Amino acid sequence: MLLLATPLFYLLTKHYYAEDMIDIIEAVRSGQPIPALDLEEDIMKGVMIQFAVITFVLAVAMALTVRFISRRLWQPFDRTLCLIEGFRLENGRVPDFPESNVTEFVRLDSTLRTLMHNSLASYNMQKEFTENASHELQTPLAVFQSKLDLLLQSPDLTKRQAVQIQGLYETASRLARMNRNLLLLAKIDNRQYEQMEDIELTGFIGEMLPSLEFLADDIAICKEFAGAFSVWANRTLLECLVNNLVVNSVRHNRDGGEISISVGGNSLVVANTSDDPPLDGRLVFNRFYRPGNKPKGNGLGLAIVKAVCDYHGWTVEYAYKDGLHCFTVGF
Template identity: 40%
Template sequence: MDNVKRKLLHQTLRGYGLYAVLILLLSTPFFYFLIQKLHLDDVDEGLVLRADEFKLHILPGLNASEIDQWNRFNRDMKILKEPVIKGDSLSFQFYYDSLITELEPYRVLLSPVKIGNLPYTLSVKNDLIESEDLIMSLALLYSGLLVVLLAGLFYITKYYSNRLWLPFYNTLDSIEQYEIDKTHKPDLPDPAIQEFSRLNQSVQNLIDRSKVTYENQQEFIENAAHELQTPLAVLHAKLDSFLQLPDLTASQLAALSPLYDLLARLNRLNKNLLLLSKIDHQSYHTAERFDLALVIEKTIDFFEDQATEKNIRFEHVKLESHWVVYNMALVEILVSNLLLNALTHNREYGVIHIELKGSTLIISNTGATSTVLAAEKLFQRFAKTGSASKGNGLGLAIVKKITDLYGWMIGYSFEDGLHCFKVRF
C-alpha cells in the first residue's frame, strides 16, 4: 500500500495534468482528420467546379480531332477514351512525378462527356502534396498552441492555488507551533475566504476550550496534591509511632513494612505531581550560573549508598567542567531522576556510566531487560515499557518536561548492552 503523503495542490495539479494530456492525445488526431476532411471537401468542390466549367464553356466547341491537342497542352485535365463511366466519381490515385522521381498522391474526378456523339471520360486531378504539408502544419500548430495553453493554465492554477491556500498553511503552521502548556495562543487571522475563516474560528474555539480544560485539570491536580499532603503526613507520623511500639510482634512488623513502603511511594508520587504542576505554571523562573559537573558529582554522592545496597557500581564517570545559566533546582531534579531511573531499573551487580562532555550528558546503565525499550513511551506519564512495576511512572516524564521547558534535546538508545539517555543542554 502506498503510504506516501502528497500535497493537496499536487494532487489537484496531477489531475489537471492527466486531463490535459488526455485531451491533447485525443484532440490532435481528431483535429488532423477534421482539417483533412475539410480540405478534401474543398478540393473535391474545386474539381467539380472545373469539370462544370469545362462542360459549359469548352465542351460545346470541342471536336474529336482536337482531343489529342487538348491532352497535350493540359496537364491536369484530360479527355480519355477509356474507361467509359456512367456517372461522376472521385478517387485517390498516384502518378509518377519525373521532377522528384517518385509517386505522388492526387485527387481525381472522372466525369462522363460526349464529343461528336461519342462517349468519353473527362479526368480532372489535383495534387495533394501541398495539402498534406498544410494539414501537418496546421496540426502541429494546433498541438503547439494546445500545449502552451495547457502549460499556461497549469502554472497559473498553481500560482493562484498557492495564494489561495496560503491562509490554510499559515493556520497549519500556527497549530503545529502551539503548545497547550504555554501561555501564548496562536494568533489566527480572519482571511477573506469564507471556508478558511470558518476553519480559523473553529480552531480558535477548540484551542480556547482545550486551554480551559487543561487549566482546570492542572488546577485540580495541584489542589489534590496539596490536599493530600496533610493526610499523608499524618498517616506517616501515625505509622512511625505505631512501628515504635515495643510490643509489636514479628508478624505485625512484616505486615506493616509493605504499608510503610507504599506510603513512601505515595509521598513521592504526590511530590512529583506538585513538581509537574509547578513546572507547567513556570514557577521555576529564576536562573543562576553554576558548574554542571559539580551538580552531577553531588547527585552521584547522594545515590552512592543506594547503589552500594543494590551492588551497583558507578563506572567510567567522566565529567568535564561546563558552566550554565539555568534554574539549579530543576537541573538537580533532572539529574536525580535520570540517576534514580538508572538505579531503579538496573540489575544486581550492574553498572552505571556517566559522561559529561561539553554540553552533552550521557547516563548509561545495564538493565533488568537486555532489549531496546519503546522510546515513544519512555517519557509519557505513568507509561510502562516492560513488566516491571518499579517507580511511579513520573520520573522520566518530569525529565522530559524540564527539557521541553528549556528547549533541550533528550533521547534514548540501546548500545553495547546499555540503556543510554543523552541530554544536550
C-alpha cells in the first residue's frame, strides 16, 4: 500500500515542500527577481496532507491484513462447523475434522470427535435395544393371545370368566398393536426404509380405497382428486401414512359421519366430522397424546404420520375448520 502511494508522496513533495525551491531555481536561471515565498504555509499544508495520506494508507493496509489473517485463522473452525451441521446419527459415521496448528481448535475437534463417538454408540445401543425388545415381545404376546383364544372356546366358562378373558384378549391385542407401532417408529427413526420410488398419488389412493372403505364401515368416505401428481416416497411408508390418517378419522368420528380425502396442489388433506372439540396443534402429533384421556387407539397413529413426513421431508399440519378436523400433508 505504501509503494502504491509513492506517486502521491512525489506530487505532495513537488507541490508543497519543494515548490519554493523550484520557483527560486527557475527565477535565477531566467534572470528574474526572486518571487515572494510562502514556505511556512506550504510546509504546514504538506505536513497535514502527508499525515492524512499516511493514516489512510495504514488504516486500509491494516484492515486488509486483519481481514486476510482472520479468514485464514478461522478457516479450520468454519470447516469444522460445516461438518457438524452435516452430521447425522443415522448415517453412523463421524466426520474427519481438518488439521489445524491452533491449539484451541485442536482441542475443540478432539472434544467434538469424542462427543460424536459417544452419541453414536448410545444411539446404536438404543436402536439395538428397541429392535430386540420389540421382536422379543412379539412371540410371548402371540402365545398369550392364542391361549386366550383357547380359553374363550372352552365350554365350561362362566359368563363372568368369559367377560374377564375377553378384556384380557383386548388388552393383549392393544399391546401387540402398540408393539408393532413402536417397532415401526424405531425403523423409521433408524432410516431402514431406503427403497424409494416415484408414486402417482391419486392412483395410489384409488387402489387403497376398497380397504379404506372397509375400515370406515358405516362412515362415508368422499374423495376429491383435483389433479394427478407424483411423489418420491417409500411405498410401504406412504401406505402407512394414509392408513393411519384414515384410521384416526374413523376412531374419532361420529356415527354416520363422513371422511373426505382430497388430493391437489401438491398436498393431501384428510378431514373428518366429529363431536370432539378442536385439538391442540402443538401436541396432536406427540406420541401417546390422547385428548381428554380418551381410550381410543394407543396414541401412536399421528406420531407415525409425523415420523413418515419427517423421513421424506414433507410437512403435516392440523387445523379445525367448519366443524371438521383437517390433517394436511404437504409434499
